[in-house]
Amino acid sequence: MANLFSSSIGRKFLMSISGLFLILFLIVHLTANSFLILDWAFGTETGQMFNAASHFMATNPLIKVVEPVLALGFAVHIIYSLIISFQNLRARGNQKYQSGNNTQGVEWASKNMLVLGIAIFAFLAIHIYDFYLKMRGYRPWHPAEVEFPFFGLTATGENAYTLVNDTFSHLWVVIVYVIGSVALAFHLAHGFWSAFQTIGWNNTLWLKRLRVISLVIAWIIGGGFSVIAVAQYLFF
Secondary structure, eight states, X not given: OHHHHHSHHHHHHHHHHHHHHHHHHHHHHHHHHHHHHHHHHHTOOTTHHHHXXXXXXXXXXXXXXXXXXXXXXXXXXXXXXXXXXHHHHHHHTTHHHHHGGGOTTOOHHHHTHHHHXXXXXXXXXXXXXXXXXHHTTSSOOOOOEEEEEETTEEEEEEOHHHHHHHHTTSHHHHHHHHHHXXXXXXXXXXXHHHHHHHTTOOSHHHHHHHHHHHHHHHHHHHHHHHHHHHHHHHHO
């Protein structure tokens, strides 16, 4: 067990597993955020579907259990990615200046995962500050209460939609979110297939498939978050 935390292979394994777990979270998060624009598609009152989704996330006991696990997943992924990145830099020494970004046959994202990770971390911090801390009562926010359909019934809860809509009414915020989402897409485009390679899916046939799947998942997630932010600014 000690080798799992101290050896290079063990650290990569933990980073890969935590990364795959976080991708599942991103898919769920994107699904919830998609309700920001689905009211228009289904002809319901603007904000109703997102308010229902937010109410579900805030009141579901399972979500409350998952949140600390999610925080742990982020911590493990960030800590071990930093350890591995700095170990690689130290091991390469002056060679990193000789090779730089001119290394042939290596993806741009692979050579810049640390930079992308730092950009994503900054994006995450902004996102938590803008939304999570307010929705959980850690920052001042006084939303009006609204009614919305909820599993065939009518529920009453916070008008979370107004918080998101107001935040994305500022162009600079939208630009920051688009940049963060694009950085996330590049990070996932390499990280997804690389994680499977680390845990053993490294034969030639599967690696080719996983590279394609990585690109699809990466740009669905990164593009999805970008489109939602831009759509809120332009149309809602």
